[in-house]
Amino acid sequence: MGFEGKSAVITGAASGIGLGLAQEAAKRGIRLVLADRDAAALETAADALPDALAVPTDVTDASAVERLAEVAFDRFGTVDLLFNNAGIMATGLSWEIAPARWDASIAVNVGGVLNGIRAFVPRMLAKGAPARIVNTASVGGFGPSPLMAPYSATKFAVVALTEALKGELDMLEAPIAVSLLAPGPVRSAIFDDPFGGEIHPATQSFVDTLRGMIGQHGMDPQPFAEAVFDAIGRGEYWIVPQPEALDPMLEQRHRMIRDRAEPHFALG
Numbered sequence: 001m002g003f004e005g006k007s008a009v010i011t012g013a014a015s016g017i018g019l020g021l022a023q024e025a026a027k028r029g030i031r032l033v034l035a036d037r038d039a040a041a042l043e044t045a046a047d048a049l050p051d052a053l054a055v056p057t058d059v060t061d062a063s064a065v066e067r068l069a070e071v072a073f074d075r076f077g078t079v080d081l082l083f084n085n086a087g088i089m090a091t092g093l094s095w096e097i098a099p100a101r102w103d104a105s106i107a108v109n110v111g112g113v114l115n116g117i118r119a120f121v122p123r124m125l126a127k128g129a130p131a132r133i134v135n136t137a138s139v140g141g142f143g144p145s146p147l148m149a150p151y152s153a154t155k156f157a158v159v160a161l162t163e164a165l166k167g168e169l170d171m172l173e174a175p176i177a178v179s180l181l182a183p184g185p186v187r188s189a190i191f192d193d194p195f196g197g198e199i200h201p202a203t204q205s206f207v208d209t210l211r212g213m214i215g216q217h218g219m220d221p222q223p224f225a226e227a228v229f230d231a232i233g234r235g236e237y238w239i240v241p242q243p244e245a246l247d248p249m250l251e252q253r254h255r256m257i258r259d260r261a262e263p264h265f266a267l268g
């Protein structure tokens, strides 16, 4: 896919990976509609880019995402790329994480992607033009982790939802392509408020370790986004810019399930 003059909508575009994607898209001459629930940060992000419109949007609100699609299709005529990227972290013991935090994880990480699919796919189908939907899961969508069950469960759901969507569009022979983006550690704000107000001491060291690991080994959003657009340019379904974070885990997991071995996890 050549990118010059194409149009893209990116959710969660005010920070981290979404912001990196927006900056890289702009570099490649893509016209942008940017969405985030943080209106002020979104405005700042859009102002710094040449052809970007900020549309403050909470992806958990289906009617807001409908409006986002309306605005984008009005502006561009058609949408060539949709990034369902907004996501939140939740950490803690499964039974202690506040119900509101569980609900928010499901509403943002799964509901947000679903709202994007519901609002954009029918419009893309009606246009009949080639398009691509990129859903952000995580390497954590292939291997669950204790102390972040809402995140693991919702990212597994994104992997499943995305594969189902791909199958459905294939069955219809629709011109809409699909990609599953599975980031490894990327420097962003995702761990800034992983507790939703509730801090359990057992979780603190786990989060500190993860934060340290991301700080030390994480990719910066800019080269990460460059790798994502290169993969889109090659038409890839699996977008895994950090295979070293996924492949050994996948192999180990496959072996564990094949051998009916028990999952085991030890801190540190």
Ligand code: NAI
Pocket: 011, 012, 013, 014, 015, 016, 017, 018, 035, 036, 037, 038, 057, 058, 059, 060, 085, 086, 087, 088, 108, 112, 136, 137, 138, 139, 140, 182, 183, 184, 185, 186, 187, 188, 189, 190, 191, 214
């Ligand atoms: P981030 O916290 O820096 O950015 C996420 C953005 O999404 C923020 O601007 C936030 O305001 C926005 N957002 C949150 N809830 C929203 C809602 N309801 N409606 C609209 N916008 C909302 O985090 P990051 O890391 O850039 O996360 C982006 C995606 O990448 C997420 O889906 C995350 O799960 C995924 N990811 C991140 C990894 C990392 O190491 N940073 C690793 C694997 C996946």
